[in-house]
Amino acid sequence: MRTIHHDPKDCHIIRTVEVIGNKWKPVILVQLFDGPVRFGKLRLFIPSISQKILTQQLRELEQDGLIVRNHYKEKVPRVEYEISEKGKTLTPVLQAMFDWGKNEHPPKS
Amino acid sequence: MRTIHHDPKDCHIIRTVEVIGNKWKPVILVQLFDGPVRFGKLRLFIPSISQKILTQQLRELEQDGLIVRNHYKEKVPRVEYEISEKGKTLTPVLQAMFDWGKNEHPPKS
DNA sequence: AAAACTAGTTTCCTAAAGGTAACTAAGCAA
DNA sequence: TTGCTTAGTTACCTTTAGGAAACTAGTTTT
Numbered sequence: 001m002r003t004i005h006h007d008p009k010d011c012h013i014i015r016t017v018e019v020i021g022n023k024w025k026p027v028i029l030v031q032l033f034d035g036p037v038r039f040g041k042l043r044l045f046i047p048s049i050s051q052k053i054l055t056q057q058l059r060e061l062e063q064d065g066l067i068v069r070n071h072y073k074e075k076v077p078r079v080e081y082e083i084s085e086k087g088k089t090l091t092p093v094l095q096a097m098f099d100w101g102k103n104e105h106p107p108k109s
Numbered sequence: 110m111r112t113i114h115h116d117p118k119d120c121h122i123i124r125t126v127e128v129i130g131n132k133w134k135p136v137i138l139v140q141l142f143d144g145p146v147r148f149g150k151l152r153l154f155i156p157s158i159s160q161k162i163l164t165q166q167l168r169e170l171e172q173d174g175l176i177v178r179n180h181y182k183e184k185v186p187r188v189e190y191e192i193s194e195k196g197k198t199l200t201p202v203l204q205a206m207f208d209w210g211k212n213e214h215p216p217k218s
Numbered sequence: 219a220a221a222a223c224t225a226g227t228t229t230c231c232t233a234a235a236g237g238t239a240a241c242t243a244a245g246c247a248a
Numbered sequence: 249t250t251g252c253t254t255a256g257t258t259a260c261c262t263t264t265a266g267g268a269a270a271c272t273a274g275t276t277t278t
């Protein structure tokens with residue numbers, strides 16, 4: 001895996017980090033792996049994220065083609081986010097991160 | 110994988126992100142998976158990182174027990190960094206990130 | 219004695235990320 | 249018509265991350 005990167009974009013790891021290497025995106029994506037979720041439910045599932053940041057991260061994930069936003073214009077506005085086909089290719093990454101946090105780096109006491 | 114996290118630390122993904130979810134740590138760790146590397150070599154392998162940030166990230170990785178710093182007091186100072194046993198448990202995470210960047214998110218043109 | 223090499227540290231600065239709180243718009247319900 | 253709900257937006261601010269450049273200290277080569 002060791003190589004010199006003249007252009008940072010030549011590094012596979014750097015490109016991955018640019019897409020999901022921030023505080024919230026992995027958390028959001030994991031929620032969506034179990035099926036589509038509404039905006040309000042995401043706020044419930046991740047209480048420590050602010051509304052502004054949640055919206056912002058969802059927009060970026062949509063722009064990167066990892067999730068799909070479905071706006072149902074019913075009586076009351078309903079917006080559901082679901083993982084895209086490209087998003088599903090991240091399963092091994094997120095599963096490995098989940099497993100590591102669970103098994104190799106559990107909360108202290 | 111979906112669960113409500115009252116305390117953010119209860120989320121396995123969040124704990125993982127806190128340790129390796131920044132711009133440089135995954136890149137540094139990947140370099141070390143192929144064997145111990147000297148400070149100067151790391152700078153060559155990752156030309157886009159600044160010296161200050163490289164030192165800082167290495168210190169944090171050492172504090173988190175993911176790497177080991179070996180200072181050989183020879184004629185000319187020689188410092189080698191190597192992956193620790195705990196660091197090796199991150200292999201599935203970093204391998205998945207590497208593979209995703211390579212196969213599912215290649216550089217455009 | 220001067221210059222170079224290794225592995226840093228220090229200071230100062232900019233940019234990006236994240237957070238709080240208040241506001242919005244459309245529809246519905248009392 | 250006042251208020252509730254959903255899914256936001258906006259303005260403002262703080263914190264964190266990252267970077268450039270200069271300096272350091274011990275040794276070694278010329």
